[in-house]
Amino acid sequence: MLLAGGADSWLYQRLERNISASDIDDMLGGDRPASLSPGAKNILLVGSDSRDGTNAKYGNDLTTMQLDTLTALHIAADRKWGAIVSLPRDYWVEVPACDRGDGTRSAPRHFKINSAFTIGGAKGDVGGAAVCTIKTVEHNAGLRIDHFITLDFQGFKGTVNALGGIEVCLRQAIHDVKAHLDLDSGCQIAKDEKALGYVRTRYSVGDGSDIGRTRRQQEFLQAMAAKAREKLTSPGDVYGFLDSATKSVTTDNALAGIRPLSGLASKLRDIPKGRLTFVTVPNHPRGVEIPTDRANISWQHPQTHILFSALAKDEEITNSRLAATPSVAAGSVQVPVLNGTGKPGMAAAVAAQLRSAGYTVTGIGNAPRIAEHTRVTHPPTGLEVQAEALASHLKTAVSPETDPSAAPRMITLTVGSDYSGLFG
Numbered sequence: 001m002l003l004a005g006g007a008d009s010w011l012y013q014r015l016e017r018n019i020s021a022s023d024i025d026d027m028l029g030g031d032r033p034a035s036l037s038p039g040a041k042n043i044l045l046v047g048s049d050s051r052d053g054t055n056a057k058y059g060n061d062l063t064t065m066q067l068d069t070l071t072a073l074h075i076a077a078d079r080k081w082g083a084i085v086s087l088p089r090d091y092w093v094e095v096p097a098c099d100r101g102d103g104t105r106s107a108p109r110h111f112k113i114n115s116a117f118t119i120g121g122a123k124g125d126v127g128g129a130a131v132c133t134i135k136t137v138e139h140n141a142g143l144r145i146d147h148f149i150t151l152d153f154q155g156f157k158g159t160v161n162a163l164g165g166i167e168v169c170l171r172q173a174i175h176d177v178k179a180h181l182d183l184d185s186g187c188q189i190a191k192d193e194k195a196l197g198y199v200r201t202r203y204s205v206g207d208g209s210d211i212g213r214t215r216r217q218q219e220f221l222q223a224m225a226a227k228a229r230e231k232l233t234s235p236g237d238v239y240g241f242l243d244s245a246t247k248s249v250t251t252d253n254a255l256a257g258i259r260p261l262s263g264l265a266s267k268l269r270d271i272p273k274g275r276l277t278f279v280t281v282p283n284h285p286r287g288v289e290i291p292t293d294r295a296n297i298s299w300q301h302p303q304t305h306i307l308f309s310a311l312a313k314d315e316e317i318t319n320s321r322l323a324a325t326p327s328v329a330a331g332s333v334q335v336p337v338l339n340g341t342g343k344p345g346m347a348a349a350v351a352a353q354l355r356s357a358g359y360t361v362t363g364i365g366n367a368p369r370i371a372e373h374t375r376v377t378h379p380p381t382g383l384e385v386q387a388e389a390l391a392s393h394l395k396t397a398v399s400p401e402t403d404p405s406a407a408p409r410m411i412t413l414t415v416g417s418d419y420s421g422l423f424g
Helices: 009-018 053-058 115-120 126-141 153-162 192-200 210-231 235-245 258-270 303-312 319-323 346-356 384-393
Strands: 019-022 041-048 067-075 082-086 092-095 109-112 147-152 166-170 174-176 181-183 186-190 249-252 276-280 283-285 297-299 334-339 360-366 375-378 412-415
Touching: 009 019, 009 235, 009 258, 019 126, 041 126, 067 115, 067 126, 067 258, 082 210, 082 303, 092 115, 092 126, 092 297, 115 126, 126 147, 126 249, 147 153, 153 192, 153 235, 166 210, 181 192, 186 192, 192 210, 210 235, 210 276, 235 258, 276 319, 303 319, 303 384, 334 346, 346 360, 346 412, 375 384
Parallel strands: 019 249, 041 147, 082 276, 334 360, 334 412
Antiparallel strands: 041 067, 067 082, 092 109, 147 249, 166 186, 174 181, 283 297, 375 412
16 A cells, blocks of 8 residues: 555655565575475564563563564465464474574474574574574474564564554453563553563463463454454555564565565455464473473374475365364374384384384384385274374375284384484
């Protein structure tokens, strides 16, 4: 609307200057998931809680770049549906090796997903932080990320304020020192510090979990989207919103500019009402698999595989579809591992990966013959769901097979030459 309205060029230039860009293509390298639906777009949205400058009051004991929220936006190729997928920061995943920005690389490790942003941004470069985060999401989800957008505390507050604030309705008052938040019970308009505190608060409301916080963030984003449709009806309103929204924003080069960002906004606006799905990556407490871990959560299989596979293929996903899939705790799956590669130690290495993911490995050994393809086999009845859950956890595409001679209550994993590891 701003461009079509013939706005003065200096207004356009001012908005352009608000946006920072980062060239990430070379840093991402070539070992990435394939783009299975080029017309669709997957955009990683990062809420950064960097404590530099005016953000320092939120905790000046933190000197590294921090990730506060992580979301993947999928826009379908036909623009008729979309999905906003929340990835709570307590997910326990494998963080691949990343450049730290000082000429060194981190070693691969298992940790919370939000640690990737800190590792890549060790020297304060938002682009480096985004690259490590993208690599971590792609490594664990198998989903190609096309673009990224980061927005820090100040940018978020400005965006909410430009909409006149967002109404929130509370059953009970919230008083959270860490989030700098004091809200009375009842319905009220949240803006500026109160809006930021509301989406950041965790321990002082609900069950105190990151999942509960994610639900509140999703509800707040839905309300923001509805308010934007209602309020942004004139070029002046649009300019004020864009001026606030583009401050404290960093994107990849392809999205860096008013035209590509407004184009993205238009694609979102064109999605029919009710066809933009908000979903959280299916999960369960990691303590179900690793009893000593009471602080983190694990991705739930096979639901997570269904979610990311559908997005990769540009197939519409719904919460009801995910809810209809039976849940399987990895610890309930008993797996003997057989080495069919001919490489010494392969069964032991894969067994260690499975144990780390919570599976009950009952033994290792050599397959009776060399296997080119990885196989998951199970007895004729009773373990179909568990076998599907294990197969969905493998990066190698595997369809479970029935084996009449399989041991009772056992699902056998035969590691073939094509084995490529586990998803998150």
